[in-house]
Amino acid sequence: MYPALSFIGGDLRSIQMAELFASRGASVCAYGLDLPLSEEYNVSRALSLREAVAFGETLLLPLPVCAEKGRVNAPLCKNVIPADDLLALIRPEQLVIGGKFPADMLETLEERGVRCVDFARREDFAVANAVPTAEGALALAMEALPVTLHGARVLITGFGRIGRILAADLRALGAHVTAAARSSRDLAWAEAEGVRAVRLPSEALMQAAADSALVINTVPFAVLDAALLAALPHDAVVIDLASRPGGVDFAAAEKMNIKTIWALSLPGKVAPVTAARIMATTVERILSEEGGA
Amino acid sequence: MYPALSFIGGDLRSIQMAELFASRGASVCAYGLDLPLSEEYNVSRALSLREAVAFGETLLLPLPVCAEKGRVNAPLCKNVIPADDLLALIRPEQLVIGGKFPADMLETLEERGVRCVDFARREDFAVANAVPTAEGALALAMEALPVTLHGARVLITGFGRIGRILAADLRALGAHVTAAARSSRDLAWAEAEGVRAVRLPSEALMQAAADSALVINTVPFAVLDAALLAALPHDAVVIDLASRPGGVDFAAAEKMNIKTIWALSLPGKVAPVTAARIMATTVERILSEEGGA
Amino acid sequence: MYPALSFIGGDLRSIQMAELFASRGASVCAYGLDLPLSEEYNVSRALSLREAVAFGETLLLPLPVCAEKGRVNAPLCKNVIPADDLLALIRPEQLVIGGKFPADMLETLEERGVRCVDFARREDFAVANAVPTAEGALALAMEALPVTLHGARVLITGFGRIGRILAADLRALGAHVTAAARSSRDLAWAEAEGVRAVRLPSEALMQAAADSALVINTVPFAVLDAALLAALPHDAVVIDLASRPGGVDFAAAEKMNIKTIWALSLPGKVAPVTAARIMATTVERILSEEGGA
Amino acid sequence: MYPALSFIGGDLRSIQMAELFASRGASVCAYGLDLPLSEEYNVSRALSLREAVAFGETLLLPLPVCAEKGRVNAPLCKNVIPADDLLALIRPEQLVIGGKFPADMLETLEERGVRCVDFARREDFAVANAVPTAEGALALAMEALPVTLHGARVLITGFGRIGRILAADLRALGAHVTAAARSSRDLAWAEAEGVRAVRLPSEALMQAAADSALVINTVPFAVLDAALLAALPHDAVVIDLASRPGGVDFAAAEKMNIKTIWALSLPGKVAPVTAARIMATTVERILSEEGGA
8 A cells, every 4th residue: 555645856767666666556746747647557647736735645746856957957847946835834743755855845845844865875675776887887898998898807996896797797697807995894895796806096906907998986086086097098088987087097197098988877868767766666665664554 | 839810800899909909919911900009019011912811821801891892891091991892802711700791701701712701600609799889789778768778678589599598687676677589598598597488479479568668679580570569558669789781670660659769789889899809719729629720 | 399209217317307308298107117206297107018019109119228238227116027029019100219229230220111200319418418428527526635626637548529518617616627639620729718728648648648637538448548647647637438348448447546536427406306307308418319219 | 924923732724824935935833743844935944943933033832722721733833832831932912813712811911911813712613624624514414325316305594604605505506405594584585595494492493303304503592302303204414513512413313223423613614625625725814804813
């Protein structure tokens, strides 16, 4: 049994989630999703923000909740949805689920006793998204390299969620993978998964770099500095998956004429349907943990 | 110890092979490869076809030897290289290596006692090329699908070289793979490699099709006919890797609005450097088996 | 629809096959399988060889058909079943299926117009059995080595069915695998599957041997001769999976104090239920290809 | 540069570690390791506990430090080594490394200002040991099952370090793996690694159990209670890898006639050389982090 769900703002992933929950029997309404919803499911369209907020026991906001300051992220909506208008309508007994709430919005809601859950902060969401991120990185690498990944020497910097899944994929495809990590724990994980491990930073890392056709960075600090970039073969490809400020000294790379690709938010770009399903699974777990709305 | 090698015609892969053999100490000349060869290796440039043929103990012709009837395949050459001119210059003691000789050229050469080896007919060459073909197909599939391969249901028709490597890659990436094959031997191989196997054709195949987000065909006969296409989900993607005439009824697919991709000659397109190395390895094995030139 | 099936002789695998076909609706009788058949299936017990042969449209003989000359292989039977008695009873319209028929028995039957199928000669049977053989070899290796397979250097001689499956298993467990093979085709397969490949014989093979904690031989000729054995580390373990005469110079190995294990007929020993299922699948395919009995 | 190292007590793994560090140039002495040390390395033998403690800047105690209360764990020593005697000799400037210190010993040492590091509590040590534990479990399963792991349905309870590595190994060998876990994070990890995931406990878990030829438990609480055991097929095999009190209701299993194997401390048993290397790697990291002794 699902609570009544109101989707407010969002992109194609929100439409897919809305249809998914409707197909499972939930009462669902949407506001600010102006693309045609398919007829077969029972997603009603709220005529106003007020109607939408009134309808739901649980409100589903997009990822990120606000792309621009003060406005709910609603790229498919003809109208602006001011965040303050939304805030003013939310009732204390409602559950509000969204991704990357602005700090002030979260504070306001919690002061008023509204339960908020940020799915973007959950580890299960991050783990699940590491799969499309890794696959997107593979596709970029296949596109950029004049050689197959099979037989190629690949250096992965960082061995967290994305590093680990990427390493397993690359190894399965026949690449020779070296992982660089800071902690003894992550080095032990890399070795346990059959990957050569080098300490970050170390002389061994510089030697691994000198041998790599491809480097994929997964950590958001300055790992690929000018010294490490200078150690790479002249035709190496560098893919940075780290969120801002990234982990590559792009200016230095440009001077050295090294091909770099900064790939952000891959799941929604390379596998939007999978990305929507991951969101839906996470929302489903939140609803179950919160005991409905 | 290599024989003196003359490269005549060819594309970037020929340039890379020429440089590779030169870097290993062979005497190498090239004709009809008008892109700059790198300076560091000792590849001399023949001024005429006559000079090139005279130079080599072994002649290396491109893949295919002739793209148009009567002309040596030489996309980088300003001049036409008539096949008859080449034939007239070849001496009986020379070894001629190439890919996909026209039948009449092969006959003429063999009548004159010239040893010819067609590397495109060797199984080691075909096996090695199955790797970049499979990787190219993965890249196309990742690009075309709105979901990740991880978790997707994929049907592979045919379980020869490419089918087998593709299945292993897909399984490693987390796809649910079904392979369809005609022979009991290939069905046994599919099961041995952890892949669900269905007979081609069979009712079980039709059911597997109904469930597949992606179909990849590897056999050059009409497997994906209108009936099988009609069994697919409406948003399925079909990739055909089979050489002409292919294995898909493209007209039927278009009527049904099914997305199809006919991907030919993937190795040279998606991984030209690897493709060149595979050629070089094969040529090396031929030279060793033929005892030099 | 199955033909009436008579099982004559055999071991536990025959009992399991008999029960399997009965559970699928076949009329099944057994002679010479004196262990209790489970009650739940409808396997009738023939009181005499004559009755058993009369009952079946298809006769199912064991693997091997005769373990001792002149006697049907029937380790669970209190009586001897003379092969000649059996032959005298078989009718020309019957289909006889068994594993490794003695040449003279096959000749006699074929002269009399009886269709015989030897499942042990089928490639699908051999491929399917390569899986339990490889798993059995892994278990032996884990037992014999003081190190994990993960991280161990392993040399596989031969890259046919068993070599290929073994290599994939070992690689997946994190071993560093080198495969030695004679043909360019098998070398290309090894490389395509991410395994280092060396020619058999070659200097590179001797070097790989010097580095190997474990050698697994899969080819039935003298590959591991005194010279190769002498190149191994003193504490290496050698497992020979090749049928007689094997591929290891055991006398030389004993002198050098090298631990050797000669493991024959692994499927029936390490996974008897799987071995029976593989037989049943093969028999099922034979019945389907032969159009019933 | 290593500090002077004194090994006190321990088993074969301590001997191997002592020889390993000596071979890398460390000054090493041993007390209570009465098996012959190999001559080629420079491990000196202390004549008394006093001499041994005096020698080392760093002391290396066994795993566990004490197997019986009040005595240093020294199965290879003819004499008893009282823990109090050892404590009395240790100097505040020494670094003491061991596995599973008794709480009172640790307290005493720390009160006296001695630095102690328990390698058994380090996550890198636990991760590295998960590999031989998983391999040992595979070997036990292959031994106990009448079917191959290839094609078998396997249920793993718990998806921590061991569960994850085991799942990857089993999947690579062709098993159909379901993982049961409590946390959403671990369920997400299982799905990311291509494994079917069910919540612990849940109805879906009971259904998965009903289908499983093999269950491997990795969590140290009562997961396999009578209800779950009753759901298993009658010929299922249960392997418990959890430390005391284990995760299986062994009494209930015995009543139900279910085959159970409780496998503790697998690394030292199935791969003693690998276990010693893992210890040595961990000690090396400790020495490097502690800045020598």
